[in-house]
Each structure stands twice: as structure tokens, then as C-alpha cells.
Amino acid sequence: MTTIDTHAGASLGSGDGSLVRSSFLVAVADWLTSSDHKKIGRLFLTLSGIGAIAAGVLGVLVGLERITADSSSIISAGAETQFISMFRFVLVYIALAPLFIGIAIAVVPLQVGARALSLPRLAQFGVWSWFFGVALVVISVSAGGGPTGSDQNFVTMYLLGLALTAVGLIAASIPVATTILTSRAPGMDMMRVPTFAWSAMVGAISNILSLPVLIGALIYLYVDNEHASVAFGGADGTWDWIDWAFTQPQTIVFAIMAIGLLTEIAPVAARTRQPLRPIVLVGLGLISIAALGAVTQSQHPWRWDGSAGDVIKSLILWGFFNVLPLLGAFVALALSLLALKTGKVRINAPFVFAFLGVGMILVGLAGKALYCFLDAGLAGTVFDEGVLTYIVYGTVMAGMGAVSYWGPKLWGRMLPEKKVLPLAGLALIGTVLASFPYYIAGFADQPANALGRFEYEGPSELWNALATIGHGVFALSVIAFILLAAKSFRSGDVAGDDPWDGNTLEWATSSPAPINNFVELSVVGSPEPLRDVKPSSPEVSA
Amino acid sequence: MTIALPAAHAPAPKRHMLVATTAASAVVAMLMAGMLAIWLRFRAAAPVRESSDGLKLIKDWLPENLHIPEVAANTMFSTFFIGCVMAQWAVYAAKRRDTAHVNLALAVCFIIGAAIINAQIAIYLQFDVGIADGAYQTMFYAITGTMIVLVVLGMVFTAVALFRSIGGRGTSTDVFSSHALYWYAITAIFTAVWFVVYVQK
Numbered sequence: 001m002t003t004i005d006t007h008a009g010a011s012l013g014s015g016d017g018s019l020v021r022s023s024f025l026v027a028v029a030d031w032l033t034s035s036d037h038k039k040i041g042r043l044f045l046t047l048s049g050i051g052a053i054a055a056g057v058l059g060v061l062v063g064l065e066r067i068t069a070d071s072s073s074i075i076s077a078g079a080e081t082q083f084i085s086m087f088r089f090v091l092v093y094i095a096l097a098p099l100f101i102g103i104a105i106a107v108v109p110l111q112v113g114a115r116a117l118s119l120p121r122l123a124q125f126g127v128w129s130w131f132f133g134v135a136l137v138v139i140s141v142s143a144g145g146g147p148t149g150s151d152q153n154f155v156t157m158y159l160l161g162l163a164l165t166a167v168g169l170i171a172a173s174i175p176v177a178t179t180i181l182t183s184r185a186p187g188m189d190m191m192r193v194p195t196f197a198w199s200a201m202v203g204a205i206s207n208i209l210s211l212p213v214l215i216g217a218l219i220y221l222y223v224d225n226e227h228a229s230v231a232f233g234g235a236d237g238t239w240d241w242i243d244w245a246f247t248q249p250q251t252i253v254f255a256i257m258a259i260g261l262l263t264e265i266a267p268v269a270a271r272t273r274q275p276l277r278p279i280v281l282v283g284l285g286l287i288s289i290a291a292l293g294a295v296t297q298s299q300h301p302w303r304w305d306g307s308a309g310d311v312i313k314s315l316i317l318w319g320f321f322n323v324l325p326l327l328g329a330f331v332a333l334a335l336s337l338l339a340l341k342t343g344k345v346r347i348n349a350p351f352v353f354a355f356l357g358v359g360m361i362l363v364g365l366a367g368k369a370l371y372c373f374l375d376a377g378l379a380g381t382v383f384d385e386g387v388l389t390y391i392v393y394g395t396v397m398a399g400m401g402a403v404s405y406w407g408p409k410l411w412g413r414m415l416p417e418k419k420v421l422p423l424a425g426l427a428l429i430g431t432v433l434a435s436f437p438y439y440i441a442g443f444a445d446q447p448a449n450a451l452g453r454f455e456y457e458g459p460s461e462l463w464n465a466l467a468t469i470g471h472g473v474f475a476l477s478v479i480a481f482i483l484l485a486a487k488s489f490r491s492g493d494v495a496g497d498d499p500w501d502g503n504t505l506e507w508a509t510s511s512p513a514p515i516n517n518f519v520e521l522s523v524v525g526s527p528e529p530l531r532d533v534k535p536s537s538p539e540v541s542a
Numbered sequence: 543m544t545i546a547l548p549a550a551h552a553p554a555p556k557r558h559m560l561v562a563t564t565a566a567s568a569v570v571a572m573l574m575a576g577m578l579a580i581w582l583r584f585r586a587a588a589p590v591r592e593s594s595d596g597l598k599l600i601k602d603w604l605p606e607n608l609h610i611p612e613v614a615a616n617t618m619f620s621t622f623f624i625g626c627v628m629a630q631w632a633v634y635a636a637k638r639r640d641t642a643h644v645n646l647a648l649a650v651c652f653i654i655g656a657a658i659i660n661a662q663i664a665i666y667l668q669f670d671v672g673i674a675d676g677a678y679q680t681m682f683y684a685i686t687g688t689m690i691v692l693v694v695l696g697m698v699f700t701a702v703a704l705f706r707s708i709g710g711r712g713t714s715t716d717v718f719s720s721h722a723l724y725w726y727a728i729t730a731i732f733t734a735v736w737f738v739v740y741v742q743k
Contacts, residue, residue, distance in 0.1 A: 118558045184556060208568055216575075220580060228680045
């Protein structure tokens with residue numbers, strides 16, 4: 001509209017103070033209601049970053065409780081399940097799940113050459129549904145609700161909050177999948193979709209298929225808790241019916257996009273095309289089997305006892321649900337390394353974060369496969385928490401890589417490489433310290449979901465102290481990264497349009513990307529369209 | 543643009559709403575599949591006992607003298623299919639730009655939705671057991687109540703499509719195809735609910 005002045009400060013207030021206030025309110029209103037996918041994605045991303053810090057802090061509290069349970073416990077024995085469930089909720093549904101959905105909302109339309117996200121209002125609804133769901137869960141658990149909670153009203157509030165959280169994640173996933181399926185640039189068939197966008201589609205569809213099952217269970221629990229409390233045991237039975245949504249393989253579903261990120265960044269770091277690209281796409285698709293594993297609400301263990309038929313039957317199910325996702329992630333990682341071998345490698349912060357993060361996820365996936373081998377005797381031990389931490393923190397590390405990589409396109413400014421790179425090492429140390437001691441403690445039979453009052457042979461205090469330090473170090477690395485990113489995106493070096501010598505369409509528009517992403521649409525002739533037009537590109541057969 | 547890729551032609555219209563409705567249909571299908579799975583798990587775990595008249599064996603979780611009005615349940619089942627026919631009629635008419643028939647089909651489809659809810663209320667009234675009376679009763683009300691919510695969502699979709707058509711925005715068949723797809727989806731879902739909850743119990 002040319003007849004309306006849309007400048008925020010044009011008609012607001014007369015004095016400086018009221019102008020600032022009005023501008024602030026306009027900015028807030030803009031962020032709350034914007035249909036620009038880049039703003040919606042950044043909202044998710046920012047809130048998820050805060051969640052990652054909260055996860056680290058809660059991890060420290062859990063560790064301290066385990067070390068000092070006999071002497072100075074801050075959590076009563078009856079509230080253990082509530083506290084553990086809260087810790088897992090923060091890890092999975094605040095730090096992990098929205099992180100890459102937010103990145104996908106912000107980046108995928110740019111990657112596939114779309115002018116906008118399909119159904120942006122649905123994505124906006126998803127953000128706020130998730131946010132209010134999270135708020136309800138936090139309030140209810142703090143006030144005595146949650147699993148095994150003593151206050152029935154707050155238990156109900158917890159169930160509603162968790163359902164709203166899941167609804168929000170589903171609502172945010174649908175526009176991502178829809179955009180990739182319907183809004184690709186001319187010439188971009190599905191085999192030419194960038195690998196990150198492909199993983200975003202796989203991850204979004206996996207969310208669409210797995211999270212409604214959680215909502216179904218919550219509906220039963222809500223009705224049961226409000227009325228009879230006989231079918232599901234009321235508040236005491238809640239955790240038994242929903243704990244599958246807070247552990248593997250559901251968490252693997254949320255990590256699919258992190259693995260896709262590495263397959264996107266590695267060829268760019270090597271300034272080449274992705275070799276054996278169709279196999280990478282198959283590998284990313286294989287990880288989505290985790291969604292099927294999740295909705296069966298079973299760990300699919302491999303039993304070595306019983307008849308040969310029973311062993312083979314359990315082996316097939318174990319292999320299908322536990323080994324195939326691991327195989328998919330391994331294929332993606334291996335082919336990313338192959339891309340490095342075929343090109344001229346330039347190590348940068350996004351690649352280091354993504355590579356180390358996916359490495360951590362892979363260790364977690366291997367641990368998950370081992371956990372489900374019953375003869376290892378790990379069932380019911382804290383080993384499961386080690387797996388969860390590897391996957392969540394590995395994904396958050398990859399998320400930091402994604403912000404470093406696409407931040408210049410979203411904000412128009414670069415993060416300083418020399419300051420960011422050491423944070424990758426710090427986050428790695430934090431992740432390993434927070435997770436690996438629980439692998440060892442799991443073999444020593446430290447029980448899961450217990451905050452102390454356990455005894456086993458070995459230096460239990462050492463393992464729990466190391467894990468506590470690890471959570472603290474990881475939280476510090478996330479805080480440092482967020483501060484650095486906030487400062488850099490306000491006053492950092494101005495980014496060029498293609499600062500990484502990228503392969504995909506987002507680097508063909510200006511930095512930061514304009515509201516409608518592209519001035520004109522381009523014809524895509526290959527999976528790496530920018531590599532087609534750049535001079536002296538090394539050619540690798542796809 | 544900093545790198546000169548050849549400019550493309552304007553993209554062909556894409557069916558955003560149809561794809562998104564497909565995803566939404568997958569969501570509601572998985573929601574009800576999860577609820578039915580838990581229902582079947584409870585049912586499988588329940589021991590078998592003799593009925594009070596000693597004539598037959600029944601699953602222990604079924605209340606004594608349970609009476610589910612089968613006429614209302616079967617009427618509801620068949621009504622869903624009529625809703626599908628109406629929704630497809632709207633698509634057929636929209637393709638021929640026959641607005642009057644689009645509006646008529648959608649209005650009937652809305653009434654069909656109301657009839658389904660009416661049948662469900664009739665079942666509740668004749669059911670004569672309370673939601674807090676036991677595990678079966680709690681789960682029955684939870685799963686059938688959720689199904690009604692899905693029907694209400696379908697009616698909202700019908701109303702939106704109808705208002706778009708009345709408002710002269712019915713030139714694209716995308717919204718009517720999406721609307722029909724949703725009704726197909728909830729009909730398929732109710733078929734499973736009808737078989738598991740009302741037939742097998």
C-alpha cells in the first residue's frame with residue numbers, strides 16, 4: 001500500500017518516552033503476530049535456547065541431589081518422580097523438540113526457493129500453543145502437580161499443558177512438511193531438495209505420526225484423573241503411560257534434523273557436492289523408524305534366553321527398531337566425511353559444532369541399542385539417562401552450529417569464528433561429562449529415576465559429581481554462545497550474501513533475507529544449484 | 543540476487559491446503575489409533591468371567607448388563623458415509639462452478655455432522671452408566687468423546703467451506719477437496735472405532 005505509512009514510529013506518540021514505549025509495543029506485537037517464517041522460527045529458537053540453559057541447571061540440581069541425598073536433600077522422597085519428570089520434560093520438550101523445528105521454519109522456505117512458509121499462521125499458533133503448554137507444565141509441577149502429584153487440579157493442569165505442548169509441536173511441523181511438498185522452486189524435484197530440508201520433512205512427518213499418540217494417552221489420563229481414577233491409577237499411574245514420550249526412541253525423532261544439518265554443512269565446508277546423495281537421503285529416512293518405535297510405546301529389547309525362535313524374533317524387532325536408526329545416522333555421518341575427502345576442506349565453526357554434535361548423537365544411538373540388549377543388564381538403570389543426555393546435548397550442539405551457519409542469513413551479521421570455536425570444545429566436554437559417567441554408573445546398576453538413597457559397588461559419588469560438572473559446563477557453553485550470538489547479531493561483522501560459499505538457494509538472496517525471501521524465482525537444475533553457476537567448482541558425481 | 547541463476551516462470555498453483563489436510567488427517571488417525579491401541583491393550587489384559595446368567599463368557603472389564611444401543615451406533619456409522627457423499631458432491635459441483643449445488647451439499651454435510659452428534663448423545667442417554675463407574679466406562683466416554691470432537695472439527699471445516707462458497711471465494715476446488723479428504727479420514731477412523739468399541743466391545 002503506497003497510501004499508508006507503515007513505518008513503526010510514524011504516528012506514534014509525541015514525546016521521546018512515549019515514542020520508545022510505542023515502538024517497543026509495536027515491535028512486541030509484530031513478533032507476537034508476524035507471519036514471517038524467519039521471525040516465527042527465531043521465536044522457537046530463542047525459547048529453546050533458554051530451555052537448554054534450564055536443562056543444564058536442572059541437570060546440576062539432579063546431580064547435586066544424587067551426591068548429597070543422604071546429608072542435605074533439597075527434594076523430598078515423594079517428589080522424586082515429579083522432579084525427574086520435570087527434568088526430562090525440560091530436556092526433551094523445551095530444549096530438544098522445538099530447537100530444530102524452529103530452525104526448519106526459519107530456513108526451509110529459503111532453502112527450497114519459496115517466497116513464504118505455507119500456513120504461517122498455523123506455525124505461529126504452534127509456537128504459542130507450545131509456549132503456553134510449557135508454562136502450564138512448569139506451573140503445575142511447581143505447585144504439586146505432574147506425575148504422582150498430590151494436587152488433583154494441578155495434575156489435570158499438567159496433562160493439559162503437556163497436550164498443548166504436543167499440539168504446538170504438531171502445528172509447527174505441518175507447515176514445514178507442507179512447504180517442502182508444495183512450495184519448491186521450479187525444477188526442484190524431491191531428489192533435488194537440500195539434505196537439511198529433506199531431514200526437516202522426515203522429522204516433521206515423524207512428529208506428525210508420533211506425537212498424536214501421546215495426546216491420545218493424555219486424553220485417557222485426563223478423563224481418568226478427573227473422574228474415576230481407576231483405569232490408569234490417577235496421578236500415580238500417569239508416568240507409567242507417558243514415560244515413553246520422554247525417552248528413546250521418541251527423542252531420536254527430534255534429533256533427525258540435526259543429522260540432516262551435518263549432511264548440509266559438510267559439503268559446503270569442503271566446497272563440493274555431496275557424493276552418493278541418494279544414499280544420504282535414504283540414511284536420513286531410515287532414522288525415522290524411531291517414530292514407529294516410539295508409537296509402539298515399547299523398547300523392543302533383544303533377549304538372549306528362551307527358545308531359538310524367541311531369540312530370533314526379538315533380534316529382528318531389536319534390529320529393526322534400534323539398529324536401523326543407528327545405521328541411518330551412521331550412513332549420513334560417513335557420507336558427510338566422504339564429502340570432506342573429495343573437496344578442499346575449510347574447517348569452520350558451524351561444521352565443528354555439527355560434526356561433534358552428530359558424533360554425540362551417534363554415541364547416544366549406540367547406547368540405546370546396547371541398552372535394549374537385555375543381557376547387558378542395563379534396563380532400569382541410569383544408563384538410559386546417559387543416552388538421553390547424549391542425544392539432547394548433541395542435538396543442542398548441532399543447533400548451535402545451525403545458528404552459526406544460518407545466523408548471517410537471518411540476521412545479516414557473522415558470529416566471530418575465533419570466539420565461537422572454543423565453545424564447541426567446551427560443549428563437547430560438558431556433553432561427555434554429563435553423559436558418559438551415567439553409562440558407567442548404569443553398568444554398576446545405579447537405578448534410573450532415583451535421586452539418591454542408592455548403593456552399589458564403585459565410586460558412585462565420582463560418577464554423579466562428574467555428571468553434575470558436565471551439566472554445569474554445558475549450561476555455561478550455551479549461555480556463552482547465546483551472549484556471543486546476541487552481541488554479534490547486533491554489532492558483529494556484516495555478512496555477505498554467501499559467506500560460506502554455499503550450495504543451496506538460501507545463499508542466492510541477500511543477507512538478511514528480505515520478507516518475501518527472493519526478488520525473483522530461479523530455475524533449479526541440480527541438488528546444489530549455486531555450485532552449477534560458480535566458477536571452478538570441483539565436480540563430484542552424485 | 544547476487545548469483546545469476548536463470549529466472550523462472552511463475553510457479554503453478556500448489557495445493558497447500560490439501561497437503562496440510564492430509565497431514566492433519568494423519569494426525570487424527572494416529573491420535574485415534576493410539577487410543578484404540580490402549581483400549582485393545584486393556585481389553586486383552588482383562589480376565590474372562592462368566593456372565594451373571596451363566597450363559598456366556600465375557601471380558602471382565604465389561605459392566606454387568608451393559609446395553610449399548612446398537613441401532614443408534616449403526617445409524618451413526620452409516621451417516622458418516624452419507625457425509626462423505628455430500629462432501630464429494632461439493633467437490634463435483636465446484637469443479638463445474640455450480641455454486642448452488644456446492645452450497646446445498648455443504649449445508650447437508652453440516653446437518654449430517656449434527657446428526658452424528660445427535661446419535662452419539664442418544665447413545666450416552668441410553669447407555670445408563672456413569673463415566674466414573676469403572677475402567678471400561680471411563681475409556682468409552684474418552685474415546686467416543688474424542689471422536690465427537692473430530693466430528694465437530696469437521697463441521698467447522700464444512701462451515702468455513704460453505705461461507706467461502708457463499709462469499710464468492712469458491713472458485714478454487716482446493717478447499718472442497720481438502721474438506722472431502724477430512725471427511726473421508728474421519729469416516730475411516732470411525733469405522734475402526736465402531737468395530738472395536740461398538741462391535742467387539
